[in-house]
Amino acid sequence: MFEKYVRILKEHSMKVTPQRLEILRYLDEHRNHPTVEMIYLELKKRSPSLSKTTIYNSVEILEKHGIIQSLRIIGNETRYDYRSDLHHHFICKKCGRIFDIDLTCPVIDRVEKNGFKVEEIHGYFKGICKDCLEKEIEENGPKGTS
Amino acid sequence: MFEKYVRILKEHSMKVTPQRLEILRYLDEHRNHPTVEMIYLELKKRSPSLSKTTIYNSVEILEKHGIIQSLRIIGNETRYDYRSDLHHHFICKKCGRIFDIDLTCPVIDRVEKNGFKVEEIHGYFKGICKDCLEKEIEENGPKGTS
DNA sequence: TTTTAAATTGAAATTATTACAATTTTATAT
DNA sequence: ATATAAAATTGTAATAATTTCAATTTAAAA
Structure with a gap:
């Protein structure tokens, strides 16, 4: 069940705690780029003694070790992504999905040709996703037929 | 002095207020991608009755009209950019300049080939800027000679 | 099993932003 | 120039996100 996440933590010489395992599992299985609040509310259902500070501490150290990645794509909250490899993000302005x-x-x-040494890249695209575009067409007819 | 900013506001049918003019001028002349706090502290020197809420209101409406652009590149604060055209940003992890x-x-x-309709793009590059790289070489010798 | 360093917890503090009501100001019509 | 109405500014209070911190608990090494 958790072997996968135990292995990840051990590879990084991090202590294995049930909280960290649950957080990693949540991020891995949901892939919804959740906020700390979202992770907290969900995990608190099964572990009522869980503290929000623990989520903050955990995502911080997980990110520091390059296991997860943080996003600042919308609103005032930081979101977290189980994937840490280089990729970009698209947020749909209609449904809010990332x-x-x-x-x-x-x-x-x-960029490096200009003398900068690039260590990280975050690409945020904002617009309307495929599903929402299709819904618009169903509702309004193709090409805005009025 | 302010004619330029008066013109911009009028082009967008926005009311011309001294506060908005000062904010625009500050952003235009500094180009340091400041936070609300930075704008506030600086402008408050000359206009002690200035309210931070006014800065929040102003940057919000200026962004809504596409006159300025907001950035979320580092930390928890939103930064503002006088330029509203499509371009990207680099933050130096050493000196913090954007x-x-x-x-x-x-x-x-x-991205659009995948079915998404893209309306905005924000590219954030993080690393070390030219100046800081050169300083590192001066201090440590070229290519990390120890 | 003991030990020790690190993690978790909950409360309090801090920081960033938003909401709101009272007052003032802008810009239009007179 | 003046009156008016709508919008902007202000200061305070509320909210939201994050950080700090000290006490307690836990993981993992000896």
């Missing part, structure tokens, strides 16, 4: 975008960034070279 | 990066994004097409 999608992972698997693209390698073709402009790093050009 | 640089404008003028690159057109070559991946929009590929």
